[in-house]
Structures are given as C-alpha cells and as structure tokens.
Amino acid sequence: MIEVMRLHKVDFKYNDTPILKEISCVIRPGELIHIIGPNGGGKTTLLKLLMGFLEPSSGSIRIMGKPPEKMRKKMAYVPQIFPFDRLFPISVMEVVLSGRLSTLRWHGRYRQEDKEIAIECLKEVDLLEFKDQAMGSLSGGQLQRALIARALATQPQILILDEPTSCIDFKAQLEIDSILKRLKRRMTILMVTHDLDHIGKDSDRVFCVHGKLYELKPEEVCQHFSMGLYQKPTKPSVFEEVMK
Amino acid sequence: MSFLQALMQHSVLQYAMLAAVFASIAGGVVGSYVVIKRLSFISGGIAHSILGGIGFSVWLKNTYSIAWLSPLWGALLAGLISALILGWIHLYYREREDSVIAAIWSVGIALGILFLANTPGPKIELGNYLIGNILWVTPKELWLLLALNVVILTVVAFTYNRLLTLCFDETQAKLQGVAVKGLYLILLMLIATTIVLLIQVVGAILVITMLVVPATIANLFSRFLPTMMAIAVLINIAFSYFGIFFAYHLSWPAGATIALLAGASYVLALLLRSKKLKLRA
Numbered sequence: 369m370i371e372v373m374r375l376h377k378v379d380f381k382y383n384d385t386p387i388l389k390e391i392s393c394v395i396r397p398g399e400l401i402h403i404i405g406p407n408g409g410g411k412t413t414l415l416k417l418l419m420g421f422l423e424p425s426s427g428s429i430r431i432m433g434k435p436p437e438k439m440r441k442k443m444a445y446v447p448q449i450f451p452f453d454r455l456f457p458i459s460v461m462e463v464v465l466s467g468r469l470s471t472l473r474w475h476g477r478y479r480q481e482d483k484e485i486a487i488e489c490l491k492e493v494d495l496l497e498f499k500d501q502a503m504g505s506l507s508g509g510q511l512q513r514a515l516i517a518r519a520l521a522t523q524p525q526i527l528i529l530d531e532p533t534s535c536i537d538f539k540a541q542l543e544i545d546s547i548l549k550r551l552k553r554r555m556t557i558l559m560v561t562h563d564l565d566h567i568g569k570d571s572d573r574v575f576c577v578h579g580k581l582y583e584l585k586p587e588e589v590c591q592h593f594s595m596g597l598y599q600k601p602t603k604p605s606v607f608e609e610v611m612k
Numbered sequence: 613m614s615f616l617q618a619l620m621q622h623s624v625l626q627y628a629m630l631a632a633v634f635a636s637i638a639g640g641v642v643g644s645y646v647v648i649k650r651l652s653f654i655s656g657g658i659a660h661s662i663l664g665g666i667g668f669s670v671w672l673k674n675t676y677s678i679a680w681l682s683p684l685w686g687a688l689l690a691g692l693i694s695a696l697i698l699g700w701i702h703l704y705y706r707e708r709e710d711s712v713i714a715a716i717w718s719v720g721i722a723l724g725i726l727f728l729a730n731t732p733g734p735k736i737e738l739g740n741y742l743i744g745n746i747l748w749v750t751p752k753e754l755w756l757l758l759a760l761n762v763v764i765l766t767v768v769a770f771t772y773n774r775l776l777t778l779c780f781d782e783t784q785a786k787l788q789g790v791a792v793k794g795l796y797l798i799l800l801m802l803i804a805t806t807i808v809l810l811i812q813v814v815g816a817i818l819v820i821t822m823l824v825v826p827a828t829i830a831n832l833f834s835r836f837l838p839t840m841m842a843i844a845v846l847i848n849i850a851f852s853y854f855g856i857f858f859a860y861h862l863s864w865p866a867g868a869t870i871a872l873l874a875g876a877s878y879v880l881a882l883l884l885r886s887k888k889l890k891l892r893a
Contacts, residue, residue, distance in 0.1 A: 419787065440787050447783065456648055457837045458780055466777040469788035476770045502835035522788070 372397050372526060372556050373418065378427035380413055387413050391427070391581045397525070398553040402567045403560045404589065405577035411560045412448070414577055415528055418558070419443055431526070441470050444519030448530040448560075452511070454504035460514050461499040464489055467521025482521075489517040493547055509540020516547060527551065529559040545570075564589055615857045624747050625856070628866070631749040632852030634757045635809040635822065638764045640845030642806040643827035644837060645799060649779040652824050654702070654800065657713035658694050659807045659819040661720030665690020666741050667727030674731045683741070684756055687811060691804030694720065699797040744815025744867040746856065757812065760805055767802055775799060776837060813852060814867035821871040822848055829881040851877070 373395040380388040388410045395401060405411050416422040417429060420436030431439035444467070467489070468482040490496045493513040498506065506514060512532050519527055529548075533541040541563070548557060549570050561567070567574055567586050574589050576582040619625045646655050669686025672678060694716050701712045721738075728736050749757075768775070777785045778795050786792050803823075810819045830843035855870030862869070 421783075421786070441789055443787065445783065445787055447781075453648075455831055456780060457644075457831060457835055457840045458776065459836055462773075462776065462836075463780070466773070466780070466784060466788070469774065469777055469785065469790055472773060474770075476773050478773065504835065518784070 370396060372432055374428075374430045376428045376430075378417065378424045378429060380410070380417060380422065381425045382413075386579070388417075388577075389580050393575070393581060393583065395556060395558070397556055399572045400548070400552045400557045400570055401559070401573050401575060402571050402586075403558060403575045403577055404562070404564070404567075405575075409578040411577045412530060414581075415445075415530055415558070415560065418528065419445060441522070442524060443526045443528060444522045444524035446512070446515045446519050446527070446529040446532050448532075448534065452503070456504060458503050459499070460490070460495060460501055460503055460506065461486060463503050463514055464499075464517045464521050467518040470522070485523070486517075486521050489520040490514075492520060492550070493517045494543070507540070508536040509543060512536055512540065512544060513547070516544070520551075524555055526556045526558070529557070531560050531562060533561065533563055541565075615860045618860065625860075627749045627751065627754055628746040628856060629853070630754055631746055631757055631812050632856065633849055634754075634761045635813045636826075636848030636852055637845050638761050638806040638809045639822045640826055640830070640843075640848045641768055641841045642764060642802050643823040643848075644830065644841045644844055645775060645779060646803060646823055647827040647831055648837070649799070651800075651803065652820060653710070653713055654698050655803050655807065655823055656820055657698060657717045657720075658691055658800070658804050659811070659816045660717040661694035662687045662691045662804075662807060662811060663738065663741055663816050664720040664723030664727070665693075667724035667731075667738070670736060671727040671731045674733045682750075682753055682756065684753055684808060684812075687808045688760075688805065690720065691808050692801055695800035695804040696797060699793075699800045703793050703796065741811070742815050742817045743865055744811055744813060744818070746813045746866050749812055753812070757809055760809055764802055764805055764809075767798065771795065771798065814870055818867050818871040821874045822851070825874040825878050826851065829878055832881055832885045847877070 371394045373393075375391050375393050378388060378391040379386065391414065403411050403414070413422065417424055418431070418436055420438075420440055429436050432442065436443075464486040465478055465482060468478055468485060471482060472478065487496065487499070490499055493516050495510060495513050495517060498510065498514075503511070503514065516529075516532065519529075533544055536544075548559065551557060552570060567589050569586070571586040574584040574586055576584055613621075619629065646652060665686035665688070666683040667686070668690070669681055669683050672686070673681040673683075698709075698713060698716065702709050705712070724738050724741065728738050774785065774790055774795055777788070777790065778792060778799070782792055785795070806823065807819050810822045814822055826847035827840065827844040829847055830840045834840040834843055851870050851874050855873050856866050858864065858873070859866040859869040
C-alpha cells in the first residue's frame with residue numbers, strides 16, 4: 369500500500385463560516401507527521417474530518433481507499449485535554465481494555481487475549497505497575513500514557529494524537545516523545561502539537577494548518593511558530609501564504 | 613410492639629421490605645450509571661412523566677373495569693416512552709435538552725392529574741403517587757418488581773463494559789464501532805425501569821433520592837464501578853430499612869422519612885470525606 373490517507377480538495381464550513389479550504393494531501397504508511405498552526409486554525413477540525421466525526425462540505429477523504437467512518441476501527445485517537453472526573457470509578461486496566469471494545473463478544477466480556485494485549489500496551493508505555501489503580505489517581509503524564517496505551521490496544525494502523533503533551537510536565541513530555549519514537553514506522557502517526565521541540569529528526573513532515581494546509585519540512589519550522597507569531601520561517605513563500 | 617416484631621408478624625411490612633430490597637438493588641446499580649454519566653436531571657424528568665402513565669392506567673382500569681391492570685404497567689410504558697423521547701432530544705437536539713426535560717416533567721404531572729380527575733369511582737389523589745406508599749405493595753406487584761429487577765440486572769451484566777466506556781469516553785466508544793446512540797437509549801430505558809421500581813418505595817417526587825444519593829455517597833468512598841454499585845445497593849437497603857423503621861415508630865410517611873435520612877447521610881458522608889482528605893494532606 370502506498371498511501372493510508374488521501375485528502376482531495378477538502379473544504380469544511382461551520383454555519384457558512386469557512387474553517388478549512390482546499391486541503392489536499394497524501395499520507396503514507398509509517399510516517400510521523402506533526403500538525404501545527406494557530407488556535408482556531410482548524411487543526412482539531414481536520415482530525416475530526418479524518419476520523420469521520422465531521423463530513424467535508426466538499427472534496428473527498430479516503431482512508432486506505434474507503435470513507436473515514438468505515439475505517440474508524442483502524443484508527444486510534446488520543447484526545448487533547450481529557451474532560452476527566454477524578455472521582456470516575458474506573459481502573460487503568462479497564463481504560464486500556466476499552467481499546468478492545470470492538471472485539472467484545474455478545475456477552476460483553478473481554479477475552480483472555482484482549483487482557484494480554486492490554487497488558488502488553490501497558491508495558492509499552494511503562495504503566496504496568498499501575499494497572500489496578502484508579503484512573504483518577506494518576507498524574508497528568510501517566511494519564512496521557514494510559515490513553516496512549518488504550519489507543520495502542522486497538523492495534524491501529526493510524527494513531528492520531530491531539531496535543532498529548534499539553535498540560536503535562538517536561539519529564540512526562542520526554543516520556544511521551546520516547547514512546548512515539550518507538551512506535552514510529554509500526555504505524556502512521558499524526559500528532560497535533562504547539563510545542564515545536566517535538567519536531568525534530570523523528571518527524572517526517574510538518575503540516576501547518578491555518579484555514580489551508582501548508583506542508584513543511586521539519587527543518588523549516590522555527591521556534592517562532594510556537595509563539596503563534598508566524599514570523600518568517602526558513603521558507604519565505606510559506607510564511608507569506610500563512611500571513612495572508 | 614417493636615418494629616422487628618411487627619415485621620415478623622405483618623405481611624404488609626414484609627412485602628414493603630421486599631419491595632424496598634428489590635428497588636434498592638436496581639437503584640444502586642443503575643443509580644451508579646446516573647451519577648457517573650450525570651443524568652440526574654433527565655432521571656427527574658422521567659420520574660415525573662411516569663405520573664401520566666400511572667393516571668392513564670388507573671383511569672383505564674376503573675373506566676373499563678380491567679381488574680389486572682396495575683398502575684405499574686402504565687408507569688413502565690410512560691417511563692419507556694419518555695426515556696426514548698428524551699434520548700432522541702439529547703442525541704439530535706442537545707441545545708434544547710433542558711427545556712424538553714422541563715416540558716416532559718410538567719406534562720407528565722398534568723396528564724396524571726387530568727386522568728385521575730376523570731377517573732370514575734372513589735376520588736384518587738395524585739399525591740399518593742407523588743410521595744408513594746410502600747405499604748400498598750401487593751404480592752402480584754412484588755412479582756412484577758422482581759421480574760423488572762431481573763431484566764435490569766441481566767441487561768447491565770451484558771452491557772457492563774460498553775456502558776462503562778460510554779460513560780467514561782463517548783468518543784472512544786464511537787471509534788470502537790459501538791452503537792453509541794442505541795446504547796444511550798438502552799441506558800435511559802434502564803433508568804426508566806428502575807424509576808418504576810423506586811416509585812413504589814418513595815414516590816415520583818422523592819425517587820431521585822434513592823437513585824442518586826446512595827450512588828453519590830458510594831462514589832465518595834469507592835474507586836471502581838462494581839464496588840460503587842455494591843456500596844450503593846447496601847446504602848439503599850439501609851436507608852429503606854431505617855426509613856421504614858423510623859416511619860413505623862414516628863408515624864411519618866415512609867417515603868419522606870427515607871428521603872430525609874438519605875439527605876442527612878449525604879451531608880455526613882461529605883463531612884467524613886473532607887475530614888479524610890484533610891488527614892491525608
């Protein structure tokens with residue numbers, strides 16, 4: 369397979385207000401793509417379109433040749449800030465197991481195989497010792513790693529992360545970076561981020577979303593982007609287009 | 613005569629306690645979902661809409677002399693219909709959800725009043741159903757309550773993991789291919805059925821007490837759903853037993869006594885919890 373995602377002239381309007389215009393791109397298997405852009409630029413909308421939670425106003429999106437809503441089981445999603453009630457009565461293992469929900473049988477019980485997969489995913493994110501703890505007792509970084517483990521439990525071909533490192537400390541950010549580094553090439557990874565420190569040699573491409581989609585090489589992204597200033601990056605043409 | 617002696621001797625009290633235990637089991641289990649999914653207001657709407665169904669079945673029974681028709685059947689029908697309407701509104705017209713709940717709430721009571729006012733025979737007060745009277749439970753109704761309990765617990769057993777994910781993270785459930793809308797409607801119908809059970813004990817107005825308060829208290833002291841459900845069931849049984857106990861000795865209405873006991877216990881639980889947190893700090 370030479371492409372996992374293809375977007376062709378995708379427009380999205382919300383109540384006649386254009387959010388995204390003429391987005392076209394092809395994403396190949398095993399790529400790690402960082403998505404940056406100003407707040408309100410349409411990054412989260414783009415992710416929702418890719419997952420089939422929103423429909424484009426025009427244009428087409430194909431995930432492995434099929435419409436996104438039919439390919440949801442191939443995708444896993446790690447949300448931005450999880451609206452999480454710390455008193456919610458659920459264990460870390462139950463959260464990770466919920467990544468196996470699509471394999472539940474008629475009686476609604478997980479198989480032994482599902483439990484083994486969940487344990488492997490917890491090992492992957494170094495959270496196995498917390499498996500029987502309440503989700504509400506985890507720190508911000510641990511919580512985000514548990515959500516990554518849940519995403520991995522679905523055994524996805526595409527992993528979508530929406531600012532997974534926002535609101536967590538630096539050490540936890542490094543841990544998540546290291547997890548993503550290990551996962552690279554095993555699956556296609558799309559990660560929205562505001563922190564440009566994440567965009568290093570591991571990133572294959574960078575998408576800057578600001579109404580339109582501008583493709584950048586990782587080395588073209590300068591730190592000024594992170595401040596929302598959109599000052600001149602290495603490639604003047606891109607900067608000028610974004611500023612328009 | 614002490615309460616325990618009376619309980620041993622009088623079948624009315626035994627039926628009442630049995631009904632309270634059935635209601636407590638369903639109330640504790642389904643109430644836990646109500647608390648973690650924050651559905652208290654919707655549950656209140658369903659509880660009050662049920663009065664329309666009760667009024668309708670009483671009117672039907674007396675007008676057409678249908679001896680077997682218990683008000684419970686009307687309550688169940690009205691509860692399920694309003695659960696489906698509210699669920700539909702939640703899923704497709706969320707921005708008007710609270711207004712619709714309020715409308716169903718008041719229309720339910722209005723229908724109940726109108727049907728009872730037009731029911732031939734001796735005058736029946738809606739207040740009887742609003743505050744309930746557990747001592748009215750008949751053996752036939754007990755069987756119906758038992759059957760409803762079995763249905764509720766069976767559905768919960770088969771949908772436990774899906775409902776847990778629905779309550780925790782709806783987006784995840786959707787990504788996993790779960791029929792989220794259908795599951796949400798099932799949850800509301802479970803709530804409606806549980807409310808029918810609880811109305812026998814405390815009436816429509818006080819039903820939220822047995823649905824929400826025990827589960828909320830249980831949530832303060834438990835970190836996993838099965839534990840929360842078990843504690844909520846035990847608390848519900850305790851409220852029912854001591855509520856009926858105090859009502860028997862003080863000649864108070866049982867439903868109101870249970871609700872008062874629940875409210876006082878909730879305040880106590882909050883105080884205990886804050887003390888526990890302070891000690892930890």
